[in-house]
Amino acid sequence: MTQTSSTGPAAGVVATDHPGHTNKDFPILVLGALGVVYGDIGTSPIYAFRQALAAGPGAQSTAEVLGLLSLIIWALTITVTVKYIFFVTRADNKGEGGTLSLMALARSGFTRAPRWITALGVVGAALFFGDAIITPAISVLSAVEGIEIVAPQFSRFVVPITLVIIVGLFMVQRFGTAGVSRVFGPVTAVWFLCLGISGLSHIVGNPEVLWAVNPAYGINFLIGHPGIATVVLGAVFLAVTGVEGLYVDLGHFGRRPLVVAWFSLVFPCLLLNYFGQGAFVLSHDLSTISHPFFEMQPEWALGPMVGLATCATIIASQAVITGAYSLTQQAAALNMIPRMTVLHTSETQSGQIYMPQVNTILMVLVLALVIGFGSSDSLSNAYGIAVSGVMLVTVVLLGIVMWRVWRWHPVAVAMVMVPFLAIDLAFFGSNVLKLFQGGWVPAATALVVAILMGSWMAGRKRLAEKTRREEVPLEFLVENLVKKRPTIVPGTAVFLTSDIEGAPTALLHSLKHYKVLHEHNVILTVLTSASPRVSDDEKIHFEGYNDLFSRVVVTFGYMETPNIPKALALARKLGWKFDIMSTSFFLSRRSLKRAERKGPWFWQDRVFIALARNATDATEYFHIPTGRVVEIGTQVLL
Structure with missing residues (x-):
């Protein structure tokens, strides 16, 4: 006997393109997206064109400068505007984005999804974490280094100031995306306007720079300089770093605010500033220019621009930080990593969360990078491998979604995806060359994360088989x-189990030791859906076995925080009468012990056991009242 509830959304609410967002929220969401999502790509003008000039052969001629500028302009247009805005953001999994959401969407197109799709998701998620430690470090460092131009005597304070700013940035994360974006959004809007105005002032004086819109200049540059083409592409790629945060943070704001913010302000202002930097370089002796972004500013505006750039780069780090929270929550819900504490920072936006453990780990690693590298020039070599890897994984998974989920013809998929794949492979190849110049840092971080995720999933599988x-x-x-x-004793007992068919270990041990049974016994199983959220009328499956036993299966979306008391309140509507104060929750706490295991993968058991010991307690994770929980311990040899 299966029953379902019939509760639905409140009448009169007009939804936008994302669950929980309404039309009246739209202007706020657009402004918030500027600060949280586009802050990273918005600070690329500080260092991208400078690094491209440094990578080139001096770029002495007008054609060479226009060639470098053309490559940046078309990288922004094709990678961000065409690929991400028009295609990738449409591949949302019921409003949610990111590598793992895309992986879940791709798997839904198969009756039995191949393992390599899951492997791609693991690699993409791991690479994003590698990016998440580089972005705050290089963004803040590159802006604070403006002090070297304004006041060279304070150059030695660049690293200490950067460290203080980064600590402050991670400290404010506890106030949530909404609180942060209320401050960051307006500042970022001012930043983009200043980018556009400062660039436009130089374009007016040297309009020939607009010829760089012709892609032939970029193509001719690469053909004419084959020896350094890959190095230049690696520098040009810096102009699009941050675009991966656009997709990961899709669930925080929805697609429409992201699109409006990009076309109304972000894209035009970025183009104006890059053209302006090109115009400034063309009108000066290149040998005298070391930092075109700051040097193109009038003397009276240099100090304020350094201050604004510092604020903007602090904000730039927000996209990957919030993205790391979302990705970690998804990975835990999909059983790819251990459970972690998730704190919701908004009563209306379910996607806005704060994860203290992730926040602390990121902060420590970012601080270590700033101390270890000491300058944005050095960090630029470490930047790119992780981001280009994430983009490569994204384009492959997107192709699978087009083919298996959207039901596109394979020829149509190939026509759209092959050009994107070729560009992403070129970017990835150019960044791999920097592996031994600092690129090993995000690569090593991604490798460690992938090993941990793989070990956790393998350990869970072995534990489930043994159990x-x-x-x-x-x-x-x-x-x-x-x-x-x-x-028989009065009251209700709820036994949690992850296996639908087997009897809960806690029930077996309770009968063995106490030799009693409650008058009402509920076998409760919590499942995670491939969808980010599950509606109330599909969340509960209630089945009565007899007068003693019944089964409840609760299905949460992978973006939802499992809350068992709230789920049981839904079950009450299905006819299950219970009083929370007379209900006891029985959980089995497994104490994992390592058995002697030979073979090349023996170390995975140690990693899995260590991760399991540090996982968030099930009582806390499922929001069960602590006073109603009975934990029964068991030992398991792995």
Whole structure:
């Protein structure tokens, strides 16, 4: 017997393109997207064109400067505007974005998804974490280094000031995306306006720079300089870093605010500033220019621009930080990493969260990078491998979604995706060359994260197989307990189990040691859906076995925080009468012990056991009242 509730959304609410967002929120979401999502790509003008000039052969001629500028302009246009805005952001999984959401969407196109799709998701998620530690470091350092132009005597304070700013940035994360974006959004809007105005002032004086819009200049540059083409592409790629945050943070704001913000302000102002930097370089002796972004500013505006750039780069780090929270929550819900504490920072936007453990880990690693590298020039070599890797994984998964989920013809998929794939491979190849010049840092970080995720999933699989072999079938146990009833005590007992078919370990041990049974016993299983959210009328599956036993299966989306008391309140609408104050929750706490295991993968058991010991407690994770929980310990040899 299966029953479902019929509760639905409140009447009169006009939804936008994302669950929980309404039309009246739209202007706020656009402004928030400027600060949280586009802050990273918005600070690329500080260092991208400078690094491209440094990578080139001196770029002495007008054609060479226009060639470098053309490559940057078309990288922005094709990678961000065409690929991400028009295609990638449409591949949302019910409003949510990011590598793992895209992986879940791609898997939904198969009856039995191949393992390599999951592997791609793991690699993409791991690479994003590698990017998340580089972005705050290089963004803040590149802006604070403006002090060297304004006041060279304070150059030695660049690193200490950067460290203080980064600590402050991570400290304010606890106030949530909404609180942060209220401050960051307006500042970023001013930043983009200043980018556009400062660039336009130089374009007016040297309009020939607009010829760089012709892609032939970029193509001719690459053909004419084959020896350094890959190095130049690696520098040009810096102009699009931050675009991966656009997709990961899709769930925070929805697609429409992101699109409006990009076309109305971000894209035009970025183009104006890059053209302006090109015009400034063309009108000066290149040998005298070391930092075109700051040197193009009038003397009276240099100090304020350094201050504004510092604020903008602090904000730039926000996209990957919030993206790291979203990605970690998704990975934990999909059982790819251990459970972690998730704190919701908004009563209306379910996607806005704060994860203290992730925040602390990121802060420590970012501080270590700033101290270790000491300058944005050095960090620029470390930048790119992780981002280009994430983009490569994204384009492959997007192709699968087009083919299997959107039902596009394979020829149409190839026509759209092959050009994107070629560009991403070129960018990735150019960044791999910097592996031994600092690129090993995000690569090593991604490798460690991938190993941890792989070890966790392999360990969970082995533990489930071992537990299943030792379990008693639930239906067999229920039938025997009805025939031969033990002592019955009043109240309701809820036994949590991850296996639908097997009897909960906590129930078996309770019968073994206490030799009693409650008058109402509920076997509760929590499942995670491939969708980010599950509606109330699909969340609960209630089935009564007999007068003693019933089963409740609760399905949460991978972007939802599992809250068992709220779920049981829904079950009450289905006819299950219970009083929370007379209900006891029985959980099995497994103490994992390592058995002697030979072979090349013996170390995975140690990693899995260590991760399991540091996982967030199930009582806290499922929001069960601590006073109603009975934990029964068992030892398991792996």
